[in-house]
Amino acid sequence: MKRCHFIGLDVHCQSTELAVVTQSGQLTKRQRCPTTIPALREALEAIGRPRHVAFEEGPLADWLWRNLTGHVEEVTVCDPRRNHLIAKDSDKDDPIDAEKLAQLLRGGYLKAVHHPESLERAVFKQLVLLYHDRVRQRVREANRVMAYLRRHGVFVKEKAFADPQERPGLVQRLPAQRLIASNLELLWQSYDLAAEQVRTTRRRLVEAAKKEEVIERFQELPGFGWVRAATFFVYVDTPWRFRSKAALWKYLGIGLERRHSGSGRVQVHLVKYANRQLKSVLIGAAQKVIGLKETPYAAQYQRWLEAGLSASTARRSVARSLAATLWGMWKNGSVYRPEWVGVAAARLSAAEVAS
Numbered sequence: 001m002k003r004c005h006f007i008g009l010d011v012h013c014q015s016t017e018l019a020v021v022t023q024s025g026q027l028t029k030r031q032r033c034p035t036t037i038p039a040l041r042e043a044l045e046a047i048g049r050p051r052h053v054a055f056e057e058g059p060l061a062d063w064l065w066r067n068l069t070g071h072v073e074e075v076t077v078c079d080p081r082r083n084h085l086i087a088k089d090s091d092k093d094d095p096i097d098a099e100k101l102a103q104l105l106r107g108g109y110l111k112a113v114h115h116p117e118s119l120e121r122a123v124f125k126q127l128v129l130l131y132h133d134r135v136r137q138r139v140r141e142a143n144r145v146m147a148y149l150r151r152h153g154v155f156v157k158e159k160a161f162a163d164p165q166e167r168p169g170l171v172q173r174l175p176a177q178r179l180i181a182s183n184l185e186l187l188w189q190s191y192d193l194a195a196e197q198v199r200t201t202r203r204r205l206v207e208a209a210k211k212e213e214v215i216e217r218f219q220e221l222p223g224f225g226w227v228r229a230a231t232f233f234v235y236v237d238t239p240w241r242f243r244s245k246a247a248l249w250k251y252l253g254i255g256l257e258r259r260h261s262g263s264g265r266v267q268v269h270l271v272k273y274a275n276r277q278l279k280s281v282l283i284g285a286a287q288k289v290i291g292l293k294e295t296p297y298a299a300q301y302q303r304w305l306e307a308g309l310s311a312s313t314a315r316r317s318v319a320r321s322l323a324a325t326l327w328g329m330w331k332n333g334s335v336y337r338p339e340w341v342g343v344a345a346a347r348l349s350a351a352e353v354a355s
Contacts, residue, residue, distance in 0.1 A: 005047050007072075008101030009055040010094045011035060011064065018043055019098035021106055030095055035060070037067045044071055054105040056080040057113040062122055065115050078110035081273060116237050124208055125234035131201040131227070132277060138194040145187045152180065161188065162195070205230055217329055220336035221322065222295045223285035231281050232326060239330040245320075248327055253279030254319045270316075286319035296341040297321060 003022055010017040013035060020029040029047070033039045044051065053068060054076040055061065061077045069075050083104060104110050116122045142158040149156060154173050161167050167188065174180050209215045209230040218229035242248040249255030253274030260266045289297040297318050304314035325341060328334070 003048070005049075005051045006102045006106040007044065007047065007051055007053045008098040008103075008105060009040075009053060009064075010098040010101065011055050011058070011060050012094070013060075016040060017094040017098040019095065019102045020047055021099065021102045023106065025103060025106060027099055027102075030099070032095075040064070040068065041071055044068070049073065052076070052105060054078055054101050054110055056083065056101070061113070062115050066119065066122070076105060076110055077113045077115060078104075079113050082109075082111045114237060114241055116234075121234070121237065124230075125237075127201065127205055127208060128230055128234045131198070131205050132231070134194065134197045134201050138191070138198050141187070141191040141194045145184070145191055148184060148187055149174075161191075164188075164192070202227070209233075214330060217335055218326060221285075221325060221329075222292055222297060223288040223322065224326075228281045228285055231277060235275060235278050236330075239327050242327070245324045245327060248323060249320050251275060251278070252282055252319075252323055254282055254316050254323065282319040282323055283315065285322055286315050289322070290315065290318060296338050300341070 005028075006021050006023075008019045008021075010019075015032050016035045018029070018031040018033065019027065021027050031043055033043045044053065050073040052074045053072045055064060055078070057077050057079060065075055065077050078101075083101070101110075116125060145161060146156065146158065149170065152174050154170060156170065161170060171181055171184065174184070206226045209226050212230075212233060215226070215229045215233050218224055218232065219226065221229075224232075236248075236251075242251065246255055250257065250271045251274065253271060253276065255271050255274075256268050257271050258266060258268055286297070289295050290301045292298055300321055301314050301318050304317050305311065309317065321341065325336065328340075329336060
């Protein structure tokens with residue numbers, strides 16, 4: 001029987017530390033090589049098969065995963081937040097981190113991070129991420145403008161200066177100092193650039209989303225437009241990642257986790273670590289459908305309020321119901337049918353009330 005090799009990679013831009021351990025936990029090799037695909041492949045090929053590789057999620061992870069898969073039996077991109085043995089131990093440097101990563105891989109203690117299989121899907125996801133980043137940048141620039149205006153007693157919101165034609169009226173409300181107007185003009189230039197980037201990336205996002213039949217069907221759901229549908233699509237990537245709706249809800253940040261020790265009371269809380277972008281998408285969609293009439297989700301919300309749930313808990317339950325509908329449509333290839341909307345999240349909502 002061939003001896004299996006577990007390989008930990010501590011990756012940096014210039015170099016990568018490599019450590020190899022056997023099934024018995026014996027360290028057999030350390031090596032430093034340049035962080036290039038040819039150099040890494042050469043280093044891996046020098047290790048006997050079967051070989052399993054692990055490295056932590058980061059900016060280089062998708063590139064490495066895509067180029068090393070197929071050259072080893074298994075590539076695991078792991079969640080660094082779960083690797084407390086590496087993060088909290090007393091001795092820490094790159095060679096030690098690589099060895100500990102290999103030991104965690106050998107023991108099966110790593111939590112894998114999902115990566116899209118195709119380059120096209122990965123690039124689409126990067127476009128969606130870029131759009132949300134540009135939106136945040138536009139909000140930051142708008143906040144800077146509003147803060148500058150507040151310093152001179154002018155209190156407005158973003159819509160008051162989003163249209164350049166409205167800005168002369170704001171300038172007239174400021175003290176007659178040329179430097180104030182010139183500073184404000186500089187801030188507006190930064191805001192206009194960010195706003196234009198948002199419009200450009202949104203247009204590209206919609207063009208790419210229209211090529212995906214699943215996103216077209218997602219838009220039939222109340223509260224979901226191109227951006228929310230595309231965000232859910234690229235982050236989840238495939239519905240078969242999750243064994244149940246509860247597992248999906250935890251990934252989305254709207255599920256519950258249970259804590260219990262000894263004879264103490266079982267405590268149920270919202271998950272602590274989750275995908276914040278997806279959570280924002282689902283909670284935002286829930287907030288929108290709650291205000292719509294003649295939708296089964298608004299009816300669900302009212303029923304949960306009447307059952308004694310708080311407004312925030314009822315809203316999360318609507319978000320779970322929306323997520324369950326999207327998940328079912330994706331798995332079954334079906335279209336949105338309002339009459340099929342059930343109360344799949346009701347049990348979890350009742351658990352929150354009980355806790």
